[in-house]
Amino acid sequence: MKQLSLASGHQIPVFGIGSWRMGEQQAKFNQEVSVIRAAIDMGITLIDSAEMYGEGGAEIVIGEAIQGRRDNLYLVSKFFPQNAGHDDVIQACERSLRRLNCDYLDLYLYHWPGNVPMSETFDALHSLQDNGKIRDFGVSNFDLEDLRDIPAGDQSKLGCNQIFYNLKHREVEWVVADWCRQYSVPLMAYSPLDQASSLLQSPLLANIALRHEASPAQIALAWLLHQPDTVVIPKSVKVERIKENLAAIEIQLKREELKELDQAFPSPHGPVRLSMR
Numbered sequence: 568m569k570q571l572s573l574a575s576g577h578q579i580p581v582f583g584i585g586s587w588r589m590g591e592q593q594a595k596f597n598q599e600v601s602v603i604r605a606a607i608d609m610g611i612t613l614i615d616s617a618e619m620y621g622e623g624g625a626e627i628v629i630g631e632a633i634q635g636r637r638d639n640l641y642l643v644s645k646f647f648p649q650n651a652g653h654d655d656v657i658q659a660c661e662r663s664l665r666r667l668n669c670d671y672l673d674l675y676l677y678h679w680p681g682n683v684p685m686s687e688t689f690d691a692l693h694s695l696q697d698n699g700k701i702r703d704f705g706v707s708n709f710d711l712e713d714l715r716d717i718p719a720g721d722q723s724k725l726g727c728n729q730i731f732y733n734l735k736h737r738e739v740e741w742v743v744a745d746w747c748r749q750y751s752v753p754l755m756a757y758s759p760l761d762q763a764s765s766l767l768q769s770p771l772l773a774n775i776a777l778r779h780e781a782s783p784a785q786i787a788l789a790w791l792l793h794q795p796d797t798v799v800i801p802k803s804v805k806v807e808r809i810k811e812n813l814a815a816i817e818i819q820l821k822r823e824e825l826k827e828l829d830q831a832f833p834s835p836h837g838p839v840r841l842s843m844r
């Protein structure tokens with residue numbers, strides 16, 4: 568699996584799985600645990616979660632799935648903006664670690680910008696890092712002005728900006744992606760399949776998929792993986808689909824195909840705000 572290097576020297580894999588909507592129903596607990604275990608068996612190491620998902624339920628599912636296997640994994644979680652105060656960040660992280668049943672997170676993200684002074688939140692993230700509770704910190708849904716608000720010394724230390732990014736939603740390409748590249752901050756594309764919207768019914772995706780003996784979902788993921796320094800975290804509760812999504816890392820799109828996709832799903836031509844799911 569291809570990895571990207573972070574400023575800290577740690578590596579992040581370019582493919583992982585999401586967990587939004589997991590941990591919401593007790594009846595689905597065992598199935599969700601076994602899906603995550605199957606994903607790990609396939610060699611997937613990055614698992615994305617958040618204290619928000621299932622109000623902690625997704626982290627509990629992941630915690631159960633990773634027992635005895637934590638060492639080789641890359642765990643990502645996020646805290647709510649209402650928990651961005653110094654002590655709140657620390658406590659939110661400790662709660663996430665308890666639910667995940669592990670000692671540290673590989674990457675801890677500020678879920679979306681809130682009202683607490685950035686320096687206070689980043690002080691707390693440094694404390695967590697110094698105490699070995701997190702290896703790297705990063706942000707999510709941060710637009711240009713939010714990124715500029717981050718203490719100067721921390722901007723180039725971000726492990727990622729996790730943003731809404733797929734062929735239909737390329738708002739990040741207006742200015743945020745350039746800022747992230749300038750500071751060597753990877754983009755982590757969430758909802759990379761646009762939550763299985765009409766994107767996957769696109770005749771062009773179907774056509775390109777046919778040429779690669781692939782599925783439209785795989786082409787949508789392969790396109791993102793062709794963007795510089797971009798990580799994808801598709802979510803599925805079906806083992807076959809996770810296998811299918813993972814295989815997208817092998818697809819090499821041709822220059823003409825990338826051009827066709829650009830024409831059908833253009834990058835923004837003027838100022839646009841980052842959108843959010």
Ligand code: NDP
Nearest residue numbers: 585586587707757758759760761762763784801802803804
């Ligand atoms: P995705 O774009 O990953 O789409 C998920 C949907 O696509 C599910 O309905 C899934 O159904 C379906 N699906 C998965 N694989 C395939 C396939 N091969 N063919 C057809 N359908 C497929 O959406 P998410 O919003 O879940 O984004 C991924 C992850 O990103 C989240 O789970 C979460 O971890 C993170 N995220 C972060 C946000 C943030 O604010 N930071 C916001 C939103 C998401 P099924 O499960 O039935 O297979």
